[in-house]
Amino acid sequence: MQIKTMAEYFASGESPEILFWVGCAGSFDQRAQKITKAFATILTRIGVKFAILGKEESCTGDPARRAGNEFIFQMMAQNNIMVLNNYEVKKIVTTCPHCFNTLKNEYPELGGNYEVLHHATYLQQLIDAGKIRMKEGGAFKGRKITYHDSCYLGRANEIYEAPRKVLEVLDAELVEMKRCRSNGLCCGAGGAQMFKEEEKGNTRINFERGREAVETGAAVIAANCPFCMTMLTDGVKEQGKEESVKVLDIAELIAMDLEG
Amino acid sequence: MHIIQEILFVFAFAIAVYLFYRKARQIRLNILLGRDVSLNDHPDLRLKNVLLLAFGQKKMFRNPLVAVLHFFVYAGFLIINVEILEIILDGILGTHRLFRDVLGSVYPVLIGCFEVLAVLVIVGCAIFLIRRNVVRVRRLAMHELDGWPKSDANYILVTEIVLMLLFLTMNTADQALHPDLGPFWVSGAFKGAFEGFSPFALEAIERSCWWLHILGILAFLNYLPYSKHLHIILAFPNAYFSDLRPKGKMENMPAVQKEVTLMLQPELAAAEPAPADMPKFGAKDVPDLTWKNILDAYSCTECGRCTAACPANLTGKKLSPRKIMMDTRDRAEEIGKLGNTEGKTLLRDYISEEELRACTSCNACVQECPVSINPLHIILQLRRHLVMEESSAPQEWNMMFSNIENNMAPWKFSPDDRDKWAIEMNA
Incomplete structure (x- = not known):
């Protein structure tokens, strides 16, 4: 496998179909790196020409902006936009709904105009186009899967169906949590909460969500966000179910049973 | 008779x-104490919202x-x-x-x-x-x-x-x-x-x-x-007047945008007139909010659907989006009656830092409100004041800020390792 950077494409005078925006969690967090690798594997296997920014990628500025630090956000955003515009990037796909929201909704008014897709939508498009085909009788056939709506893909951008359509190809039994879609309960990480201790309360938000997810009896909790991934994994652990209930990203689920 | x-x-x-x-x-x-914002674009979509949300009470039917x-x-x-x-x-x-x-x-x-x-x-x-x-x-x-x-x-x-x-x-x-x-x-x-x-x-x-x-x-x-x-x-x-943009989009701050642009491209600074006065960042009191935020506060009927859906409130934190709206209205009334002379402010005298810090920006409150109120917009403006005017942030957030500034990521990793996963895969 040869993953190339935008700079390498540019030097060879070629341009990729998409830029894969990896995000900080996907780049550095050990668990999230597996999601990144799974998505890169899918892209490679089905022959999508993609690039990464590599060392030239920076935080989109999302957590700083939501914590209240607009200066840091603007510095990151304007730097990223300079890099992206320099490479004349047209289409971005990202595995993080926070990066997705910022790139798609907050960069245009700063001069960064791109077609931005979250990998849930992109995977659905690949499935619809017949490019992603699954093995017969995959590992999840007939098993119970529940899907956790991330706030930044769900309410923030009203994408509820694409990830569910992606999960349908697994031939699994999809079960919904009581709070799902626009009623979905946050994992507790958004708004820069990921980077600080929770305020005083009687329980943690991810414990509450973990309990609800485990109650569905699902063997797999499907996520679409590296931060939800961390939070839900801890939530499941708190329920003592880490052996029987796995938290997996939709890209990982697809990558596991990909045909060919 | x-x-x-x-x-x-x-x-x-x-x-x-x-x-x-x-x-x-x-x-x-x-x-009208609030700062001006223009919310008159797309009158067709706005009228549709009036018909569906106000006349049709669409969200009530949740x-x-x-x-x-x-x-x-x-x-x-x-x-x-x-x-x-x-x-x-x-x-x-x-x-x-x-x-x-x-x-x-x-x-x-x-x-x-x-x-x-x-x-x-x-x-x-x-x-x-x-x-x-x-x-x-x-x-x-x-x-x-x-x-x-x-x-x-x-x-x-x-x-x-x-x-x-x-x-x-x-x-x-x-x-x-x-x-x-x-x-x-x-x-x-x-x-x-x-x-x-x-x-x-x-x-x-x-x-x-x-x-x-x-x-x-x-x-x-x-x-x-x-x-x-x-x-x-x-x-x-x-x-x-409700927001037509995706709920995830935060309001831009043109003053900060410009300042950062001039910092990154100093060659533009010569052509730029010096700003007349120091702009205020974020909101400390009701007049710093937008007029729509205050209209929101007066439209609130305190039904508490926002608070019932708030993940922070559900897990026992102090934050309640309904209280944010009630506080905003109470403070607007106070300013209307007594003027802005008392030395009191919306921040701290009504809404505490602890409440603001508990928000996950999940938009559940915005989603739930049957009358199109946006408590999150107020919370985020108050947070901007805390961080940019008072440098008041939890220690962990300050670390996150400096990590982003120095390492381009919220954690303390070397920017050189950003593509380590790709190098591993290429090997």
Whole structure:
């Protein structure tokens, strides 16, 4: 496998179909790196020409902006936009709904105009186009899967169906949590909460969500966000179910049973 | 006799309208305390929101049972206004049931419909009273409603029941008095209750109910601007001016954008005039918010759907989006009354840092609000003030800021390792 950077494409005078925006969690967090690798594997296997920014990628500025630090956000955003515009990037796909929201909704008014897709939508498009085909009788056939709506893909951008359509190809039994879609309960990480201790309360938000997810009896909790991934994994652990209930990203689920 | 009633009525009506106008004007000024934002784009989409969210109460139907009851009370309010028009015209002109001759055989049907609605309003309000005071639904019995907000809610429900009972009693007495009237669908069935009453007594009952009903409505009109019940008016403009962009998008800060641009591209600075004065970052008090934020606060009927859905509140944190809105309204009222001289501010005197810090920006409160209120916008503006004006942030956030600034990631990793995963895969 040869993953190339935008700079390498540019030097060879070629341009990729998409830029894969990896995000900080996907780049550095050990668990999230597996999601990144799974998505890169899918892209490679089905022959999508993609690039990464590599060392030239920076935080989109999302957590700083939501914590209240607009200066840091603007510095990151304007730097990223300079890099992206320099490479004349047209289409971005990202595995993080926070990066997705910022790139798609907050960069245009700063001069960064791109077609931005979250990998849930992109995977659905690949499935619809017949490019992603699954093995017969995959590992999840007939098993119970529940899907956790991330706030930044769900309410923030009203994408509820694409990830569910992606999960349908697994031939699994999809079960919904009581709070799902626009009623979905946050994992507790958004708004820069990921980077600080929770305020005083009687329980943690991810414990509450973990309990609800485990109650569905699902063997797999499907996520679409590296931060939800961390939070839900801890939530499941708190329920003592880490052996029987796995938290997996939709890209990982697809990558596991990909045909060919 | 009639002329005295007419004079009294016109007098009462004029006072009620004047007092309402005066208070409405004050509220308008309080709303305009906020900074200006332009919310007039896409009038077609905005009108659609008014039709769906305000008239159609689309979001109420996330809980169908309560939505139907609320719809009865709402439809009763809207449609019985036609009856009030007749009452007002009768009052001014000294006529009795002015529309009866105009509408002919349609009249009893119309009044019959009003009566059915009146009964539904009574049923709805009674169930709402039970939910608040007996069943004590969590969001309706929280401590932030202790005192005035709780009484306010009960006064409204009881007043609506009393007004409807007066309307029905008036019709019953009127039919006993005038056998050719009606029979109306509901009150017609109770005519027997007034059997044996002298015409004088019947007239006295009918007149008393008529007067109490219309004076009650005029008093209620003037109660509205002091009450959470103002939502029956402001839900409509609030739906019109609601944000049309994806909920995840945060408001840009052009002043900061420009400053950073000049820092990154100093060659542009020469052509740029120096800023006249230091801009303020974020919001510390009500006048720093947008006028829409303040309109939101006045539109809030304290139903608490936002708070019931808030993940922070659900897990015992201090944050309650409803309280953010109630605080904003209280502070706007305070500034309207006493001016901005007291040294008090929305931040800290009303809303604590602990509340603001608990928000996950999940948009559940924004999603839930049936009248298009956005508590998150206020929370994020207050957070901007804390961080940019006061450098007040938890230590962990300061670390996150400096990591992003120095390592381009919120954690302390070397930027050189950003593509380590790819190098591993390429190997």
